[in-house]
Amino acid sequence: MAEDVIQVADGGEQIAPVPRISLQAFCETPELASVIADAAEDRRMDKAHVRVQMGGAPGAVEAYRSAPTPNVVILETVGRKGEILGHLDELAEVCDATTKVIVIGQVNDIVLYRELMARGVSEYLIGAPDVLDIIRAVSGLYASDGAKPVGRTLAVIGAKGGVGASTIAHNLAWAISRDIGVDTCIADMDLAFGTGGLDFNQDPPQGIADAVFSPDRVDTAFIDRLLSRCSDKLSLLAAPATLERVSDLGPEAFDPLFDILKATVPSIVMDLPHAWTGWTRRCLITADDILVVAAPDLANLRNAKNLMDLLRASRPNDTPPRYVLNQTGLAKRPEIKPTDFAKALEAEPIAVIPFEPQLFGTAANNGQMIAEMEPGHRVAQQFTDLALALTGRHDTRRARPGLLGPLSPLLEKLTQLRKKA
Structure with a gap:
């Protein structure tokens, strides 16, 4: 049941661990390369084999002409809409059909997002993601819809x-x-x-x-x-x-x-x-x-x-x-x-x-x-x-305000009457 799922204290969120996968990232900025390298050291990415390199989408296309693609590819692109889609079309020619692709770009456009999804991209992140954004995106690729959250x-x-x-x-x-x-x-x-x-x-x-x-x-x-x-x-x-x-x-x-x-x-x-x-x-x-x-x-x-x-x-x-x-x-x-x-x-x-x-x-x-x-x-x-x-939960033995709250004045009056009697 949903109520049985334990919540994270301090208002945090639960991110499921990433399974044993191979992941390669092709970055265009050293900042993102550093973030992905830090994410690879997180406990939730412990089972994943992560490799971070520079070159962006063109580097990925060149690399996979002569090498098999991993389970997940992360691509950073700083180009415009046409360049992003062009690189993806090139990548599709050398990428295995089972490989999941995460694109990180700067263009915030719903039409671009739909075209990326139509091309089989699994996730599109905008701006400068942090460590948890990367982990969340990779973890989400393997979290089945409607599955019970991880204990x-x-x-x-x-x-x-x-x-x-x-x-x-x-x-x-x-x-x-x-x-x-x-x-x-x-x-x-x-x-x-x-x-x-x-x-x-x-x-x-x-x-x-x-x-x-x-x-x-x-x-x-x-x-x-x-x-x-x-x-x-x-x-x-x-x-x-x-x-x-x-x-x-x-x-x-x-x-x-x-x-x-x-x-x-x-x-x-x-x-x-x-x-x-x-x-x-x-x-x-x-x-x-x-x-x-x-x-x-x-x-x-x-x-x-x-x-x-x-x-x-x-x-x-x-x-x-x-x-x-x-x-x-x-x-x-x-x-x-x-x-x-x-x-x-x-x-x-x-x-x-x-x-x-x-x-x-x-x-x-x-x-x-x-x-x-x-x-x-x-x-x-x-x-x-x-x-x-x-x-971060509540004591289930205590009365729920939504259920007993409206009756509280009446209960107090009954208690007072009993005491007087």
């Missing part, structure tokens, strides 16, 4: 071991599914020591390891069999939590799994282990949103800053990573204040969660979430607020 991934990782990142991830996923009403999947990616099964009181015979170690079997039906149902809108891909296998995986080991999940589940929460491997780095960089969990001490501050700096540099076109300060207010422990954390990381924490050992310990031992055990507790509300902030 959104949220990667949660601890700045240090033992800071409660998994607990945050699990309670956050619960809040997204229960309070916002979005179908959510938790992927417990700590294959050897994951706690997802314990926290949700689940013991499935299969889980995420079956998908990772058998990538040739991964399809929608296979993933559905691996999912363990935690509630109506929450599923778990549990880790085996055994030491029979080591996790020396390749950087792209989880790609087939998440390609399927993003096509079927609106929200995926990735519970990443505190480790720095090729696949953890890739999962972080390619995630739609990132949440770093840190405790208020010096080691966490250093590690969180290193993570935030690297991720900001690696994802210049995405929402910056956010962080949570967890386990604050521990008696007799010297702590770094949230304001000092914010100054060092150049960002305010999205939440500051207090140290509540009785609450969290009891919930973990019972296999429950905080909101299940004590729904009225302030920490439970913090997880709801955190889910709302990260998804």
